[in-house]
Amino acid sequence: MCLEPSKKVRRLIYFLAGAMSVGSAVVCLAQSGLRPEPPDWFAGDAHVHRGIGCGRSNEKEMLTAQELLEMMKTNNLAVISVLADIGNGEIKFVEKDLPLITGRDNPASTPDRILHWDAEWHYDPEGVTFERKVIGGHLILLGLKRGGQPFAQYTYPILQWAREQGAVGGYAHMQYLPFGFYAPPDGIPQSLDCCAPLEYPVEIALGSSAFLMEDVHGSDSAMQAYYRILNCGFRPGLAASTDYSCNYMEPLGTLLTYVRIPNGKLGYDQWVEGIAKGRTVIARNGHKEFLNLEVNGTARPGDELRLERKGPVRVRIEWRSLTRAVGRIELIHDGAVVASQTASVGPNSPAVFETTVDFSHSGWLAARRMDWQNGHQTHTGAVFVLADARPIRASSSDAEFFVKWIDNLLERTSPGGPWSEFLSQDREPAQGRYRRARAAFQRIAAEARALGN
Numbered sequence: 264m265c266l267e268p269s270k271k272v273r274r275l276i277y278f279l280a281g282a283m284s285v286g287s288a289v290v291c292l293a294q295s296g297l298r299p300e301p302p303d304w305f306a307g308d309a310h311v312h313r314g315i316g317c318g319r320s321n322e323k324e325m326l327t328a329q330e331l332l333e334m335m336k337t338n339n340l341a342v343i344s345v346l347a348d349i350g351n352g353e354i355k356f357v358e359k360d361l362p363l364i365t366g367r368d369n370p371a372s373t374p375d376r377i378l379h380w381d382a383e384w385h386y387d388p389e390g391v392t393f394e395r396k397v398i399g400g401h402l403i404l405l406g407l408k409r410g411g412q413p414f415a416q417y418t419y420p421i422l423q424w425a426r427e428q429g430a431v432g433g434y435a436h437m438q439y440l441p442f443g444f445y446a447p448p449d450g451i452p453q454s455l456d457c458c459a460p461l462e463y464p465v466e467i468a469l470g471s472s473a474f475l476m477e478d479v480h481g482s483d484s485a486m487q488a489y490y491r492i493l494n495c496g497f498r499p500g501l502a503a504s505t506d507y508s509c510n511y512m513e514p515l516g517t518l519l520t521y522v523r524i525p526n527g528k529l530g531y532d533q534w535v536e537g538i539a540k541g542r543t544v545i546a547r548n549g550h551k552e553f554l555n556l557e558v559n560g561t562a563r564p565g566d567e568l569r570l571e572r573k574g575p576v577r578v579r580i581e582w583r584s585l586t587r588a589v590g591r592i593e594l595i596h597d598g599a600v601v602a603s604q605t606a607s608v609g610p611n612s613p614a615v616f617e618t619t620v621d622f623s624h625s626g627w628l629a630a631r632r633m634d635w636q637n638g639h640q641t642h643t644g645a646v647f648v649l650a651d652a653r654p655i656r657a658s659s660s661d662a663e664f665f666v667k668w669i670d671n672l673l674e675r676t677s678p679g680g681p682w683s684e685f686l687s688q689d690r691e692p693a694q695g696r697y698r699r700a701r702a703a704f705q706r707i708a709a710e711a712r713a714l715g716n
Contacts (some may be wrong), residue, residue: 296339297610299553299583303527305534306550307342308516310383310403310435310478310504314360316353317509325356328371328378331515335376338516338550342376342534344405344504345369346383349412351393353509361410366428368531379531381405383435384421386414387457388685398676398685400460403476403502405535406430416686417693418462422471431539433474433500434460437485450664451671455682461672463488464665467497468700473539474500479510481518481547483638486631490598491664493627493645494657495707500538500565501644503545517549523563541565541644548640552584552608554592556630556643564629564644573623573650580616580630582641584608590640591633592616597626597657624714625649626657657716662708669701 300306313326326334335343347360363369363380372378385401386393399418404425413424422432436458447453452461466472475492477485481503489501503518510517521544522537524530537543542565544554555563557579562568568576580592587609594602594616606614620628626648632641647655656662673694675682686693 297585298339299551299585300521300544301553301555303525304521304523304544304553305341305529306338306516306519306521307340307344307377307534308338308504308507308519309342309344309405309502309538310476311343311345311507311515312348312354312383312509313345314348314354314356316355317506318512319508325359328369331378332371332373332376334515335378337514338519340376340516340519340550341529342379342522342531343515344379344381344403346381346403347410348385349382349410350385350397350414351391351395352383352385352387357412361412364407364410366406366408375529377529377531377534381407381430382410384413384418385458388682389455390457396685398455398682399462401435401458402432403435403474403504404430404432405538406532416689417696419466419469419471419693419696422466426471431473431535433472433476433502433538434463434466435476435478435504435506436460437463437475437477437488438479438482440484440488449667451668453671464492464668464704465672465696465700467492467499468495468665468703469696472499474502474541476502476504477545478504478506478518481639486639486642487598490595491658491661494598494655494661495665495704496655496657498541498645498647500541501543501545501642502538503547514549518545518547519550520545521553523565537565543644544641546641547637551586552582552588552632552641554630554632554641554643555579555581555583556628556646558628558646558648562646562648564646567647567649569652570622570648570650573621575619575621576628576648578602578618578620578628581613582606582608582616582632583613585610591635593631593633594618594620595629595631596620598661622648622650624657624716625651625653625655627655654710656707656711656714659708659711659716662704662711665704666701666708669697669704673697673701 348354369378386397388396408428425432439459523542602618604616627645
């Protein structure tokens with residue numbers, strides 16, 4: 264018999280004994296090889312650091328590939344992306360990670376567990392003493408062929424540097440965005456912190472960012488940002504990861520991403536491609552549960568479904584869990600809950616929720632499993648439903664929100680603005696991209712208003 268410790272107990276165990284000594288005691292079900300997901304889905308953690316920082320203080324604690332491989336067993340992970348910190352950050356000894364970025368799986372990998380070195384880029388604007396500081400956010404770069412430490416005062420050149428290698432980039436720490444009780448009334452950031460991805464709507468709109476990521480412990484603010492950008496017709500992938508060890512050294516995969524690989528053959532490039540294409544389901548409570556979303560019997564997260572005319576689609580959501588749980592399954596249509604069902608699940612006892620949704624215009628669907636205290640625990644990527652081959656223009660107010668967001672960026676980074684120092688060298692090209700993205704959101708807002716949205 265194996266009882267799963269609570270989150271508080273897991274933190275205490277890791278603090279007292281270290282991650283390596285308790286891996287076999289944390290999640291026995293995961294280690295047994297049981298999986299809640301179908302065989303063509305693969306669970307992984309795309310934001311792992313092995314360096315020193317966030318609770319690890321001396322060089323001997325820098326994790327080896329073999330130690331990381333062992334740590335993957337706790338949540339039965341198929342993939343981890345081990346990220347060199349290629350900016351001014353908290354994780355030290357980047358020079359030891361850079362040579363490991365080769366575009367190939369680490370030799371310690373096995374047929375069912377892939378370790379692969381990639382990179383995180385950031386120069387935090389607050390809370391650090393580093394000379395270089397950037398407001399754009401933290402970038403996760405996946406699929407690099409070589410390491411490096413490029414610098415710019417805005418994020419586009421770094422995303423382009425990755426793209427030239429055939430890699431993809433996306434924004435981490437979406438949970439840092441303002442939302443809820445403590446957010447400004449209009450939701451537009453007025454102050455800086457370490458990590459908020461302030462340039463994410465710019466580079467999503469201009470096509471250089473492939474995905475959005477929540478990490479550490481996540482929050483519903485990350486989902487609200489995702490919904491808003493989908494309502495404007497953009498299709499970034501959705502990912503969740505731990506940012507180990509900056510997550511209180513909880514196990515790898517406590518936040519994880521399930522990726523669907525259509526041919527069912529695990530490979531790192533295919534796994535990264537699945538993130539970029541939105542073929543994902545994310546979980547905030549380890550490798551315990553899965554949501555399977557199907558629309559009209561065939562379309563799954565990341566897919567596009569074309570309707571010849573306006574009308575209903577059939578939706579089927581299946582919640583599977585390795586442990587007994589009670590929660591609420593919710594269907595999201597263009598950012599709003601349109602149907603829900605409270606359900607209980609257990610091993611070999613999934614919950615199935617079926618309904619129909621009418622589409623009067625193009626839009627999207629996603630499913631989530633909600634916990635009454637902690638928000639979304641599992642969330643699917645979106646299925647895109649196009650009616651009459653028209654683009655998704657689901658919300659003029661969301662597009663106008665991003666116009667205001669970019670207006671704020673332009674005002675604060677212009678000469679005399681409180682953030683002007685952060686674009687002292689790259690103001691013209693950075694603000695040029697801000698203006699291009701702003702024009703795109705203005706056009707989208709007008710098109711949405713014309714549809715009455």
